[in-house]
Amino acid sequence: MIELVGVNKHFGSHHALKDINLEVPSGQKLVIIGPSGSGKSTLIRCMNMLEKPSSGQVIVDGVDLTAHRAPIAKVRQSVAMVFQQFNLYPHKTVLENVSLAPIVVSGVSKEEATESGFKYLERVGLAEKADKYPAQLSGGQQQRVAIARALNMHPKVMLFDEPTSALDPEMIQEVLEVIIDLAHGGITMVVVTHEMGFAKEAADRVIFLDDGNMLEDGTPEHFFENPEHDRTKLFLSKILR
Amino acid sequence: MSDIISKIGFLQQGPFAIPRWEALFANIDVLGRGALVTLLVSTLGLALALALGTLIGMMSASHVRPAKAFARAYVEFFQNTPLLIQVFMLYNAIPILYPGLFIPVIVIGILGVGMYHGAYIAEVVRAGIQSIGRGQLEAAISQGFTYVGAMRYIIIPQAMRIVLPPLTNQAVSLIKNTSVIAIIAGGDLMYAGDSFAGRFGHYGPTYIVVGLLYFLMCFPLARLAHRLEVRTRGN
Ligand SMILES: Nc1ncnc2c1ncn2[C@@H]1O[C@H](COP(=O)(O)OP(=O)(O)OP(=O)(O)O)[C@@H](O)[C@H]1O
Ligand SMILES: [Mg+2]
Numbered sequence: 121m122i123e124l125v126g127v128n129k130h131f132g133s134h135h136a137l138k139d140i141n142l143e144v145p146s147g148q149k150l151v152i153i154g155p156s157g158s159g160k161s162t163l164i165r166c167m168n169m170l171e172k173p174s175s176g177q178v179i180v181d182g183v184d185l186t187a188h189r190a191p192i193a194k195v196r197q198s199v200a201m202v203f204q205q206f207n208l209y210p211h212k213t214v215l216e217n218v219s220l221a222p223i224v225v226s227g228v229s230k231e232e233a234t235e236s237g238f239k240y241l242e243r244v245g246l247a248e249k250a251d252k253y254p255a256q257l258s259g260g261q262q263q264r265v266a267i268a269r270a271l272n273m274h275p276k277v278m279l280f281d282e283p284t285s286a287l288d289p290e291m292i293q294e295v296l297e298v299i300i301d302l303a304h305g306g307i308t309m310v311v312v313t314h315e316m317g318f319a320k321e322a323a324d325r326v327i328f329l330d331d332g333n334m335l336e337d338g339t340p341e342h343f344f345e346n347p348e349h350d351r352t353k354l355f356l357s358k359i360l361r
Numbered sequence: 362m363s364d365i366i367s368k369i370g371f372l373q374q375g376p377f378a379i380p381r382w383e384a385l386f387a388n389i390d391v392l393g394r395g396a397l398v399t400l401l402v403s404t405l406g407l408a409l410a411l412a413l414g415t416l417i418g419m420m421s422a423s424h425v426r427p428a429k430a431f432a433r434a435y436v437e438f439f440q441n442t443p444l445l446i447q448v449f450m451l452y453n454a455i456p457i458l459y460p461g462l463f464i465p466v467i468v469i470g471i472l473g474v475g476m477y478h479g480a481y482i483a484e485v486v487r488a489g490i491q492s493i494g495r496g497q498l499e500a501a502i503s504q505g506f507t508y509v510g511a512m513r514y515i516i517i518p519q520a521m522r523i524v525l526p527p528l529t530n531q532a533v534s535l536i537k538n539t540s541v542i543a544i545i546a547g548g549d550l551m552y553a554g555d556s557f558a559g560r561f562g563h564y565g566p567t568y569i570v571v572g573l574l575y576f577l578m579c580f581p582l583a584r585l586a587h588r589l590e591v592r593t594r595g596n
Contacts, residue, residue, distance in 0.1 A: 168503055170499055170502065170503060193502075193505050193506070193507055194505065196502070196503055196504065196505040197504070197505035199503075200503070200504070201500075201503040203496060203499070203500065205496050207494075207496040207497060207499065207500035208500075209497065209500070209501075209515055209519075210519065211518050211519050220514060221501075221504035221505060221506065224506070224510065224514055225504060225505040225506055225510070226505070269504075273504060273505070
């Protein structure tokens with residue numbers, strides 16, 4: 121579903137991603153772990169071209185997004201992203217947030233987009249907030265709306281960049297539950313997270329980034345029990361304690 | 362009554378003498394027609410300035426290099442030369458560049474204030490766009506919006522609340538600046554006042570009434586700008 125071939129990313133003199141080769145098959149739940157500044161966000165943002173790789177190829181659903189005149193906007197319709205800071209549209213109601221892009225971008229009728237949007241709001245437990253504005257919701261509720269907004273694009277892939285890092289501790293669980301519930305379905309998921317419990321429970325593959333290098337790549341068991349590199353062991357010893 | 366008047370010298374003779382006022386009010390329709398021309402030039406000029414300003418402000422806030430460079434050059438050129446000279450150039454250069462092309466002075470006035478205030482409005486729009494967090498554009502783009510679509514549905518509606526007060530102030534100075542077309546015989550309020558006053562020397566009453574008419578056009582907008590500003594700050 122997603123294939124990265126020899127991807128490098130430079131920010132000026134900083135080499136943020138170093139020759140990343142990664143193939144994410146359809147339906148896989150991939151978790152990306154790594155210390156701050158290791159390139160996790162840069163990597164996941166390359167998957168929908170919010171960052172353009174300096175070299176290498178990004179192939180999503182058979183389309184080479186790094187090719188000249190690639191239909192990037194078209195592919196993005198089926199690659200939904202959930203952000204750390206939610207990024208809901210503050211001037212739109214909750215229901216408008218989830219139905220705007222389907223109507224404007226995908227050309228779905230308003231009735232249909234509203235109906236399915238409502239269904240996804242029910243799924244994240246927020247149907248009764250449909251007519252509220254984002255500022256009237258808690259952080260956890262906003263992030264669940266953001267997930268409903270992503271789902272209403274009927275995506276093939278969902279990208280999560282630290283979806284719970286901006287939340288108060290008591291709200292983390294309600295959002296993780298929604299994501300774990302999604303992970304039980306067939307959708308392809310890539311999740312950057314510091315929640316090790318989530319990785320153990322929901323991932324079927326974990327990669328570990330360190331200073332732009334992909335150091336580990338394997339099952340959660342492999343990652344947590346037999347990591348290959350000392351850097352990984354050090355990271356885990358700090359984070360798991 | 363006339364006794365009192367006779368004692369107040371400046372109403373008897375000089376620039377503000379009563380007969381001058383009478384002459385002015387006998388010909389007040391001249392100023393009325395001028396005011397209508399000013400309203401017309403202001404309305405269409407503002408429409409042009411808004412269209413240009415939105416487009417160029419969006420280009421200026423974008424990361425497309427040629428678009429950005431063009432927008433910057435446009436803004437710097439129009440902001441850093443006097444409107445008077447721009448209008449004069451338009452008036453005199455077009456017949457040289459395109460001989461035989463006749464452009465009514467009113468149209469030149471509309472183009473002049475439209476392009477000039479377009480530059481200022483572009484800066485207002487750019488600042489408004491840049492005040493909206495980058496995450497909004499990224500969220501929209503990640504959903505498959507094009508840059509222009511993201512601007513239209515997500516960024517501009519949010520920026521609008523911030524830019525409305527400065528935009529209204531721009532409308533006020535645009536109305537006043539339409540008076541530059543008087544130098545090319547634009548038929549506007551300033552020109553009407555100038556030529557009426559010049560013919561008989563009734564400068565005093567004429568400029569007072571002309572000023573009052575500009576005030577009547579601008580003051581409601583200035584109040585509106587103030588109200589919008591209070592509202593924006595309130596949120
Ligand atoms: N737009 C940018 N311009 C310059 N440098 C950047 C930019 N984005 C990221 N970087 C740098 O690239 C490196 C990787 O950043 P990235 O955001 O991918 O890290 P991360 O693993 O997501 O970290 P965190 O856990 O803090 O979110 C960092 O050193 C960062 O400073
Ligand atoms: Mg990050």
